[in-house]
Amino acid sequence: MIARRTLFAAIAIAAALLLLVLLWRALEPGGWTVPKALTLLCFMGVAPWLGICAGNGLAGFAIATLSRHPARAVLPRNIDPGSGPITLRTALAVTVRHEDMALVLPPLRRLLDRLDALGHAARFDLHILSDTQDPRHIAAEADAVAAFRAAGPVPGRIRYRRRAENTGFKAGNVMDFLDHHAEGCDLAVMLDADSEMSAESVLRLVRLLQAAPEAGLVQHLTVGLPAAAGFPRLFQFGMRAGMRIWAIGQAWWQGDEGPYWGHNAAFRIAPFRAHCKLERLPDGSAILSHDQVEAARLRAAGWGVWMWADEDGSYEHNPPALPEFLARDARWQAGNLQYRHLLRLPGFRAMGRWQLIQAMLLFTGAPLTVAMLALTAISVATGGGAEVPQARVAALAIAWPLIVYLPKWLGYTQVLLSAQQRARYGGGARFVAGALAETLFSFLLDPPALVSKTITMLRLTVGLKAGWAAQNRQQRGVGWGEAARMFGPHTAAGAAVFALLAAGSWGAALWALPFAGGLLVSIPFCVLTADPAVSAWLRRHRVAAIPEEFAQTEVS
Numbered sequence: 001m002i003a004r005r006t007l008f009a010a011i012a013i014a015a016a017l018l019l020l021v022l023l024w025r026a027l028e029p030g031g032w033t034v035p036k037a038l039t040l041l042c043f044m045g046v047a048p049w050l051g052i053c054a055g056n057g058l059a060g061f062a063i064a065t066l067s068r069h070p071a072r073a074v075l076p077r078n079i080d081p082g083s084g085p086i087t088l089r090t091a092l093a094v095t096v097r098h099e100d101m102a103l104v105l106p107p108l109r110r111l112l113d114r115l116d117a118l119g120h121a122a123r124f125d126l127h128i129l130s131d132t133q134d135p136r137h138i139a140a141e142a143d144a145v146a147a148f149r150a151a152g153p154v155p156g157r158i159r160y161r162r163r164a165e166n167t168g169f170k171a172g173n174v175m176d177f178l179d180h181h182a183e184g185c186d187l188a189v190m191l192d193a194d195s196e197m198s199a200e201s202v203l204r205l206v207r208l209l210q211a212a213p214e215a216g217l218v219q220h221l222t223v224g225l226p227a228a229a230g231f232p233r234l235f236q237f238g239m240r241a242g243m244r245i246w247a248i249g250q251a252w253w254q255g256d257e258g259p260y261w262g263h264n265a266a267f268r269i270a271p272f273r274a275h276c277k278l279e280r281l282p283d284g285s286a287i288l289s290h291d292q293v294e295a296a297r298l299r300a301a302g303w304g305v306w307m308w309a310d311e312d313g314s315y316e317h318n319p320p321a322l323p324e325f326l327a328r329d330a331r332w333q334a335g336n337l338q339y340r341h342l343l344r345l346p347g348f349r350a351m352g353r354w355q356l357i358q359a360m361l362l363f364t365g366a367p368l369t370v371a372m373l374a375l376t377a378i379s380v381a382t383g384g385g386a387e388v389p390q391a392r393v394a395a396l397a398i399a400w401p402l403i404v405y406l407p408k409w410l411g412y413t414q415v416l417l418s419a420q421q422r423a424r425y426g427g428g429a430r431f432v433a434g435a436l437a438e439t440l441f442s443f444l445l446d447p448p449a450l451v452s453k454t455i456t457m458l459r460l461t462v463g464l465k466a467g468w469a470a471q472n473r474q475q476r477g478v479g480w481g482e483a484a485r486m487f488g489p490h491t492a493a494g495a496a497v498f499a500l501l502a503a504g505s506w507g508a509a510l511w512a513l514p515f516a517g518g519l520l521v522s523i524p525f526c527v528l529t530a531d532p533a534v535s536a537w538l539r540r541h542r543v544a545a546i547p548e549e550f551a552q553t554e555v556s
Contacts, residue, residue: 001255008253011058012051015403019043019050022396027379029389035382039375042368049361050403057406060249064414071310074251076215081207081308086123088186090206090266093177095170097131099193100474101144107196112152114199121154124202127181130162131173138162170262171278171290178273185269192263194317196225201313205266208308216303217267217295219260220314221247226549229475230538231325231529232318235445237544238438239318240311241411247309249407256304257351262291264314268303275301281341289335292359293342296352320475321530323486326449330456333363337460366453373516377497380504388505397511405442424547434544444525447518448490455489478530480523487522494519 023043027036067073072080092111096104108126115124132141142160149155161181163173174190182188187209189202201220208218221243224236251258260267276294278287287293295305319325339356342348348356380388402409412435415421416428425431497516501509518525528534538544 001253004253004255008055008059008249012048012055015054016047016051019396019399019403020047022392022399026389026392026396029392030383033379033383035375035379039372039379042372042375045368046365046372049365050400052358052361053406054403055253056246056249057410058249059252060245060247060407061410061414063248063252064245065417070248071221071308074248074307074309075208076256076304076306077212079208079211081204081211084207084210086120086203086206086210088123088206088210089184090124090187090189090202091177091182091185091269092124092126092191092202093129093174093188094127094191094193094195095129095131095173096141096193097166097170098134098137099132099141101141101148104193105144105148108191109148109152111197111199111202112157115202116153118199118203120199120203121157124157125185126158127177128158128160129173129177130160131166131170132162133166168278168286169288169290171287171294175273175277178269182269182273187266188269188272189266190263192316195222195263196315197264198313201264202266204308204313208306209266209268212304212306214304215256215306216271216298216301217260217265218306218308219258219265220308221311222261222264222314222316223311224318224546225315226546227318227320228535228539229320229530230535231321233535233538234438234441234529234544235325236318237434237546238408238442240546241415241435242405242408243411244309244311245407245411245414247307251307251309254307254351256306257299257349257355258295258305258307259355260291260295260298260305264316267298271298271301271303275303281338283341285338287335287338289332289338289359292336292339292355296348296355299352300347300349321478322445322448322526323478323482326452329449329453333453333456334460336360336363337457363453363457366450367457369450370454373497373512376508376512377500380508381500383504388508390505390507390511393508393511397514401443401514405439408442424550426542426545426550430542430545437543441529443514444518444521447494447516448487448522448525451490451493451519475535476530477532478527480527483523483526487526490519490522494522 020043023040027039063073064070072078092108094104094108112121112124112126115121128145130141132138142162145158145160149158149160152158159181161177163176166173168175178188187206189197189205191197197220205218205220209215223240223243224232227233227236272294275297278290278293280286299305319328336359339360343353343356412431415425415431422428422431425434494516498509498512498520501512542549
């Protein structure tokens with residue numbers, strides 16, 4: 001593992017140094033100024049994440065391309081989870097809070113029915129863990145679960161518990177279940193309200209834990225479900241390609257010190273209960289993003305945290321529109337940034353601390369990237385067009401997205417190299433069309449997302465508290481007024497940046513389009529990606545369709 005981690009670090013450092021050299025060469029002409037020096041300083045904070053993208057991308061692509069069984073190849077030891085009797089009793093635990101139970105319950109029925117059909121009914125119970133507080137939802141939720149229980153062949157195997165207070169948020173909900181309601185169960189398979197897992201994927205996780213007594217938790221790679229709305233449809237097409245390569249590469253060098261995402265995973269109840277109780281932070285607030293902390297605690301106690309880096313049978317719903325996507329990002333950002341309070345505490349291994357740092361890097365780079373863009377615009381406007389080295393700027397403008405999107409683009413390449421994979425996506429031409437549409441989508445999405453993360457960072461910096469509000473999962477349109485109120489600041493920021501760039505060099509303004517052009521069109525982008533007519537057109541022409549859509553499986 002030391003050799004793997006050394007190679008990963010070498011790739012990451014090389015990629016960061018390459019971009020540093022290209023940035024230095026682009027800034028150097030005309031002499032160094034304060035804005036240029038600050039741009040370089042900001043890059044130092046962004047560089048680690050860029051290196052991670054390169055390291056995970058290249059390692060994951062090599063393994064995914066060369067190995068017959070990539071997920072098995074990156075396990076800490078070679079185990080075939082495809083067969084064998086189920087000997088451990090497992091709780092299927094679903095956390096809900098103010099959810100539409102008409103969306104939550106049908107996938108659970110499919111899971112239970114399939115487990116029964118495979119002869120495993122006696123080994124699995126379903127536990128619905130509610131943190132619902134709104135009186136308007138409580139009665140409807142209880143009635144829906146009662147009807148769900150009554151409709152099943154064994155009502156007693158479906159249990160429902162609602163807490164009067166949601167102390168500790170989701171982590172507190174789960175730990176309360178483990179402490180008081182998980183008697184007789186050896187394992188828990190954690191599901192979010194928007195999760196869907198096939199019986200085969202659940203059995204796979206259970207068999208892995210049965211075969212590896214040293215493993216305390218196995219996280220299953222999770223991908224998006226087929227989506228009707230344009231935004232999640234395009235988002236998950238690229239996310240699937242990128243996360244597959246990312247997860248394989250990360251599992252290769254992290255080994256038995258992998259991540260936990262809080263859902264679509266299985267763990268041993270006894271060690272999780274013993275080691276993963278979360279104390280409050282120094283300021284008295286509860287930890288919001290609990291999963292990585294729990295994984296680090298579990299590994300520090302001597303239990304392996306494994307990744308099953310195969311997407312088959314493990315799904316989640318993605319946010320239906322840009323406002324919900326950014327709201328989810330803001331929740332994650334608030335939770336991940338809390339990790340800074342934990343880094344110096346005892347009880348973590350080095351990789352556990354790195355997992356916390358990596359989770360923070362996902363968000364800390366946003367304000368630094370926005371600052372780099374603003375500082376560059378100021379430098380160009382005050383330095384004159386003659387000082388903008390167009391060829392050097394072009395080299396940087398090409399290399400930067402190549403590294404940022406490397407896992408995703410290598411995921412696309414892997415599909416194109418395999419006739420079997422191309423067929424799953426409806427053929428090579430259709431897949432390329434989806435990849436091109438998603439690439440344009442990403443270039444338009446990322447600039448407003450970065451600005452929104454920066455705004456969230458500023459709000460957290462001045463002491464505004466973040467909660468864990470209920471999530472809208474229903475497809476909806478976004479009106480022009482709502483989009484204008486939400487993205488007016490983003491549009492103004494984009495207009496200011498391009499005005500400064502154009503004042504100094506039209507060439508620099510053109511090269512900045514992939515990085516900041518999305519700010520100028522953030523309002524129509526928000527509206528159109530949620531528009532029912534646009535969504536219907538994408539579905540009708542199967543643009544960015546995923547394999548489940550072509551296979552016409554029961555997953556929906």
